[in-house]
Amino acid sequence: MTTNVTLNNGVTMPALGFGVFQTPPDVTAQAVRTALETGYRLIDTAAAYANERGVGEAIRDSGLPRDEVFIETKVWISDYGYDQTLHAFDKSAGKLGVDQIDLLILHQALPSRFDLTQDAYRALETLLADGRVRAIGVSNFMPDHLDTLLKQTGIVPAVNQVEVHPFFTQPTVQTADAGRGILTQAWSPIGGITSYRGAGTSTFDDPTIAAIGAAHGKTPAQVMIRWHLQEGRSAIPKSVNPRRIAENFDVFDFELTPTELAALDALDTGVRGGPEPDLITLETFGRDIPEA
Template sequence: MTATLTLNNGVEMPALGFGVFQTPPDETTSAVEAALTTGYRHVDTAAAYLNEREVGEGIRRSGVDRSDVFIESKVWISDYGYDKTLHAFEKSARKLGVDQIDLFILHQPVPSSFDTTIDAYRGLEKLLADGFVRAIGVSNFRPTDLATLFEHTGVVPAVNQIELHPYFTQVEKQNVDAEHGVLTQAWSPIGGITSYRGSSRSAFDDPVIGGIATQHGKTAAQVMLRWHLQQGRSAIPKPTRPERIAENFEVFDFELSADELAAIDALDTGVRGGPDPESTSRETFKLEIPEA
């Protein structure tokens, strides 16, 4: 059993996705295969993860029909620009081994040269119009980024994928997304990003989440994923061990109460764990995406 969300253009997307951020290529194929065998039908990758080829191989090895798998990938900032973004699709599609990508999004805004971001999004609009992608969107976009995008483009993004977990809920962003019919999708949905900067606070060990988990006979990770799903978000956890892959999928057989949801909401610290979109530039992220 899984749950689906309807994007603003009518496309159905599984709410719970399987992420491969920071998954080494040599582990990605087996992880994706295990996820699809478990029941996931949504895989989230990106050109910048450098593992699209292995994602495609994992999908093929799983035996699950391509038409039953929702593939999401992202254009990296080195490929922003109208023509370059069209070519970015070709690179991603060839690596994935597919003709069509279900959801294709811009990985970051580039505040210092937002004109290239707009040109890249216009490239996404062309890919959508020509049927090479089924939906388009953005990632890490702030309300100001969305406002500028709306002024210069014609298709409202289907998705805005942002850092979102109990310690960083970005309520304003969620509200702006919802106001415009943009689905909020959570990366680092169970707070793993908070440990990357040496933080001693982990959502996995939070007593509030732990108490709720005990009440339901579930794990902290399952409670956090259920919190996202009940509040209408898409979530993209990224485990690699088969037992964790299976555990994260077992979130459709219980329900959190309104008080429990509110208690998790109240854990927000307003502190970002991942990179600040304001600092994104070609200079700070020196990565070129190789050809297929």
Template structure:
């Protein structure tokens, strides 16, 4: 497969925040992948306890973008307060904010901020897999409203959720190690949810986060050495 047929996206961990450290993180990531250019690089977390390091790391991403070593830059798990500070103190608007986003946790205020600044939301756990083990009140896969919509289209609940994201203009990165499930996740372009069905899914938000609170991620409890290439 030709390089231009593959989109390479990666993230820099908090241990590699700071200007010089983030520049070196690029060398490590590109070296492991065997490429000279990455398509999209994100900061994995807003390091709230050392946001100065977060800002310096993002400025390093801006340098990589200017030098043509990356084609786009962005962030991950940034909440409104993190995004607003980043936007105030740096020059390049993030192309992407990769966040937990599924029918049971929709982060509407954050999505509105994305729309205001032209930031593409990219959903991790887009089908709510984290609700199966992350302490949520119930799993998205057992949600009666989603099951009813899935039956109406002869599709799986996962396909309905992915189609919901696509129709509402979000990027999604579902995760699976099973070939059949990966193929199923791609098979969402032969049906369309009605406006009523989209509204029904929009109404399922519980406000319950499955993953960790971004502000709980610190160097003390999550710092780790990232191996060299």
């Protein structure tokens, strides 16, 4: 059974979740059904992924009680602003087919229009106060973004979802999160994003990770997920392959040594795979989020 983490508002959440980034809408429901059958109880999606409907369908089909599945989704920058973000909740909840979302987060900081970011976060605070969401958070926020946000808002985010894998550990962000009582949640937790760059830089081919896996009879992916959990992060690996979905969940029967954890930490290259958070603008990244 997956271990839980307690967020800064007392809500408990599974530490290991299932992500659906870049999962096509027509295969999302089947992938999430497989994940739920495997034992995952945290599902991470986003308005910008255009697959919230499939997530909702799979959760309904699973027969699991609603309170046994923790649903996390994200508001896209095109829906920032107080009223717009309140409506973004309605759109996501409608597509998911739920009345309450467990964790609703802002997908990017949008530094070029941080006034809209602040207004969007105020809307999350309202949704939290009204009981329509159980926890609120952010994604891809750097320490200075957090500082600016917290100067003008009353509730510290429960989660900051950022790119973290052995080749890009963002220690400054993790320290900033921890100092504020914010849980760091890793997207691309097994470095899938490193596979897209080519040039032999994939985490899956790293000899250190492979050697640690061999010592435990585990795959590189399992080693990386275990590393996140032991260092206190949440992780949301994604896959549409049933074998890999199961493999990524089979990480609770071994433990990495302090030396092994340090060796994984030491693989950090400082090279970001995803977009630079300070360069996210409405002009470049804005997209219409359809109605429910």
